[in-house]
Amino acid sequence: MKRTTSTTTDLKLINRNKVYQYIYENDKVSKQDIVLALGLSLPTINQNITELFDMGLLRYAGTFESSGGRKPKKISIKSDARMVIGVEITAEYINILAIDLRGNTRPGECLSISFEASDDYGKTLAAGIQNYIRAKAIKPEIILGIGISIPGVLCEEKRNILNAPTLKVKQVAIDVLTKYIPYETFIENDANASAFAELHSRKDFKSLAFLSVCEGVGGALIYNGVSYTGMNNRGAEFGHMTVVNGGKQCACGNYGCLEAYISTSVLEYGKDRRINVFFEKLKEEDALCRAVWEEYLTYLCLGINNIRTIFDCEVILGGTLAKYIGDYFEDIKRRLAGIAVFEKNADYLHLSNYTSNASAIGTALHFVDKYIKMV
Ligand SMILES: [Zn+2]
Structure with missing residues (x-):
C-alpha cells in the first residue's frame, strides 16, 4: 500500500x-x-x-x-521566481552578479580584492556576496545557491583547488573560501563554467571545445552536452600544451606552453599594462604592437588548429581576449584555413557570446539546470 x-x-x-x-x-x-x-x-x-x-x-x-x-x-x-548568484574569483578582483531562471543577468559588481587563501578572504567574499544581495533587493528565500568560478584545477569532489597558477596557490581547501557563505555553493573551474554558459546560449551545439584566453589560458570540452574533464579533472587544459620545445617559461613552471605565448599579459601595453591601449595602438599601426600581434596570432592559430585537429568539433574562442578581437576575427579564420590539414575554411571557430562574466554566469547556471529538472 x-x-x-x-x-x-x-x-x-x-x-x-x-x-x-x-x-x-x-x-x-x-x-x-x-x-x-x-x-x-x-x-x-x-x-x-x-x-x-x-x-x-x-x-x-x-x-x-x-x-x-x-x-x-x-x-x-516566471523567470525571476528564483535567482542564482554567480561569482568569478580572479587574482585581482571578485566579480559578483545574479541570474534568473532564463540566465538573464542583473548588473554585477566588481570588488578590487586580491586573492589570498585565508580565512579573512573567505569572510570578505561572504560579506561581498551578502552586500550584493541586499543592494539588489533579492529575497534570500528565492536564491537557489552561489556558483563560484575559480581559475584553477579542482579535485574531482571539488573540495580542493589542486593548482591555480594565476592565483599562485596549490592544494587549498575550498572550505576556506566558502565556509562563511550562508547558501549552498557550487565551485567550478572557470573555463568549464564558461563553456557551460556557451552551450546554454547555443541550443544547436551539442559538442564543443572552449579555449579561454585570459591572463591564464584554459579550456573545456563538452561532448554531447556533458563536460569531459578527464581522469584527473584536468582535461582540456589547452594552455599547458607544449607549442615550443624548451620555449618561454609558463606560470605553471614548464617551458613552451601555449599560455606563455597567448596569455593576455603578452598584450599588456605601457607601464599601466593595459590591453585596451595595446589594441588602440594596433589600430594606429604602431610597429611594435604589430610585431607582437603577428607573433601572438601565430601561436593563437597554432593552438586553435591543434584543438580542431584533435577533436574535430566546434571551437569557441572566449575569455578576456574575446572582448577585443572582433575586428581581427576574420583574419584569424583566414590564417587558420591556411594552416589546416583537413579543411579549407575555419567556420568551426566562433567568438564567445560573452565578452564578460561567462564563468560567473556558467557556474550559476548549474543551479538553474538542477532546479528546472526538479520543479
Ligand atoms: Zn604551462
Missing part, C-alpha cells in the same frame, strides 16, 4: 516537472499545446498548471489569436 502511495506521488511530481520543463523550453505556450505535446489529459494539465501558478513559477504572457471562441492564454515561466 505504502509503495503505491509513493509511486502515485512520484508520478505526480514527474508530470508536474514535464509540464514545467515543456513551458520552460518552449516559452509561450497554450494549455492545448501542452496537452498535445505531452499526451496527458486536460484535467491533469489543468491541475499541474494551477499548482505551478500557486507556487509562483508561472505567469500569463498575453493571448494567442483565436480561430473562434475565447483566445487561448499564453503561459510562460
